[in-house]
Amino acid sequence: xxxxxxxxxxxxxxxxxxxxxxxxxxxxxxxxxxxxxxxxxxxxxxxxxxxxxxxxxxxxxxxxxxxxxxxxxxxxxxxxxxxxxxxxxxxxxxxxxxxxxxxxxxxxxxxxxxxxxxxxxxxxxxxxxxxxxx
Numbered sequence: 001x002x003x004x005x006x007x008x009x010x011x012x013x014x015x016x017x018x019x020x021x022x023x024x025x026x027x028x029x030x031x032x033x034x035x036x037x038x039x040x041x042x043x044x045x046x047x048x049x050x051x052x053x054x055x056x057x058x059x060x061x062x063x064x065x066x067x068x069x070x071x072x073x074x075x076x077x078x079x080x081x082x083x084x085x086x087x088x089x090x091x092x093x094x095x096x097x098x099x100x101x102x103x104x105x106x107x108x109x110x111x112x113x114x115x116x117x118x119x120x121x122x123x124x125x126x127x128x129x130x131x132x133x134x
Contacts, residue, residue, distance in 0.1 A: 093120075101114065
C-alpha cells in the first residue's frame with residue numbers, strides 16, 4: 001500500500017482512502033467497510049453546485065407552468081434539465097470507473113464492479129438488466 005492509498009480520518013470524522021467495493025445483499029459499500037470512500041468525493045463540490053443549479057431549474061419550470069407559459073418553452077427547459085441531470089450522472093460514472101472499478105481491477109476483483117456499472121447503464125438506457133454471471 002502506498003502513502004497515497006492509506007486510509008485516513010478527516011477532521012469531520014469521514015474516512016478517506018480507496019478501498020471500495022460494490023454493495024452486496026442490500027447494504028451500501030460504506031456500511032460493509034468503514035474505510036470505504038466514494039470515488040466522486042474529489043468532485044463533491046462540483047456535484048453539489050450542479051445539483052443546486054438543477055434544483056433551480058426545476059423551480060423555474062414549475063413557475064413557468066404556474067404562469068401558463070408556452071408549451072415549447074417548457075419543453076425546451078425540460079430538455080435542458082435532462083441534460084444537466086445526465087451531466088451529473090456522467091461525472092459520477094466517470095469517477096466510479098476511474099476510482100472504484102480501477103481499484104477493484106488492480107485487486108483482481110473487477111467483475112462485480114463491471115457488472116454493477118453495466119446494470120446501471122442498461123437501466124438508464126431503458127434496457128433490461130441481464131442476469132448476473134455466476
